[in-house]
Amino acid sequence: MHFTRIIACALIGLFSMAAWAGGGAVTPLLPKMQAECSSCHIAYRPNFLPRVAWKQVMASLDKHYGTDASLPAADTAEIAAWLDKTALDVGEAPPNLRITESFWFKRKHGTNHVKAEVWNRASVKSRSNCQACHVNAAKGDFNEHNIRIPG
């Protein structure tokens, strides 16, 4: 009995590690969200912003980081409801509602990881251009082993 429990715990631990390392299955996005977001940029993962921030993003699509990204009301409502259900209720909205200004993003992409000069390369252009380095970002794969910094 006790032994079984230890095995079970070990297995759960392994699976958690796999998920943590980005090797686990990626939650599929709502197909409508995938289609609409990715017509201009990759569809960012729901866990990149806290629920409260997604709410604000979805309420201001007509002023979306300097661009009009408005959708028909029914589509906006469908995506907003899915994000509300899927995103986590953790922390506050980052400054300017930007993923790239989140504490976790800045820590992961600080100068000890990414040289300042890399951000200015034409092949990168913007911090929001995840797939410039995270080559499988569009599939939700941000595993650090799948990073290729472009020249």
Added chain:
Amino acid sequence: MKLTLTTTIAALAVALPFAASANPVLDGYKAEIKGTFTVAAGEKLYNTVGPNQLACASCHTASPKNVGKHAKTNKAIDPLAPSVNAKRFTDAATVEKWFKRNCNDALGRACTTQEKGDFMTYVLSIK
């Protein structure tokens, strides 16, 4: 007689697609304002730089036949001209969605039906 009839039917089959206007979405705009659209007005609109220093051409390039590039995100934009991208101008809701967004970004205002019709007439004329 029989031959004539066959020939007539064959001729109609060839002619009909041309007799109808080139595009149902454009027909919708035409019916809405009961007006006419011109290639020249559409081309002028395509190259008009608005208050945000953006024109349609900024992202869609000088020719709607080219692959474009999103001004902010760098994402490749499939060609706009239906002559090279058959998916364009096939769904009225999609066309409306992009006119709403892009007129706002490029011109800082909504486009009129006249402008939408002129724009489509120009882009459809690009072979």
